[in-house]
Amino acid sequence: MPKRVIRSAKVAESKLPLSQATLAGNILYIGGAVAHDARGQLVGKGDIRAQTRQALENIKALVEAAGGTLLDVARITVFLTDLENFAGMNEVYATYFPAEPPTRATVRVDLVNPDFLVEIQVTAISGELGHAPLAPSPLYSRIQLANNAGLTKPLMVDGPGRIKRRR
Numbered sequence: 332m333p334k335r336v337i338r339s340a341k342v343a344e345s346k347l348p349l350s351q352a353t354l355a356g357n358i359l360y361i362g363g364a365v366a367h368d369a370r371g372q373l374v375g376k377g378d379i380r381a382q383t384r385q386a387l388e389n390i391k392a393l394v395e396a397a398g399g400t401l402l403d404v405a406r407i408t409v410f411l412t413d414l415e416n417f418a419g420m421n422e423v424y425a426t427y428f429p430a431e432p433p434t435r436a437t438v439r440v441d442l443v444n445p446d447f448l449v450e451i452q453v454t455a456i457s458g459e460l461g462h463a464p465l466a467p468s469p470l471y472s473r474i475q476l477a478n479n480a481g482l483t484k485p486l487m488v489d490g491p492g493r494i495k496r497r498r
Contacts, residue, residue: 332356341392343371352393359397361453364389365444379411379419379448386451387427394455401427403457409437410450420449 337352337359338344344351352361366374366382367389375381391401411420417437425432433453442450 337393337397339389339392339396341369342389343367343369352397354397357457359394359399359403359453359455359457361390361393361451361455364393364451364453365442365447366449373444373446375448376446377448379416380423382448383420383423383451386449387423390451390453391427394453397455399455399457402431403455404428404433404453405456406454407433407435408452409435410440410442410452411437412440412442412445412448414439416448 332355334353334355336350337354339351342351342364349362352359354360364386366385368374368385374385390404394401394403409420409424411417420437440450
């Protein structure tokens, strides 16, 4: 399945040779969301909470542009320029992922723009991304067809792709 570039009018286009987000099948990659508003202006200079909020709003806009929600986010990497900002970042982050948060790594780095305090990278996975559900496997389809046909006894797989009703 070919990749597709995802854009949102709520997120500034970069002047660098990169995409806001890329959708490949049902996997959405968002690399390097920072605290720029839709006009490309930095939000929250010196304020980790404001910058984290803006970066997460940009992520939310891109996930929604791909047809998903923040519930589809599976993995996040947070890049902080100062680990003293961890608590402030985490406070805002928790409001975006209050239940069943994605896996996350947090790393201390130097960012390209010295005014950036945080940059966030995301991978989201969902059958709804790109408005196309996951294609069921042939085996799943056969089991579903058998169940829809009214077979009530448990089914078992007998070799590659052969499904039998259990007696």
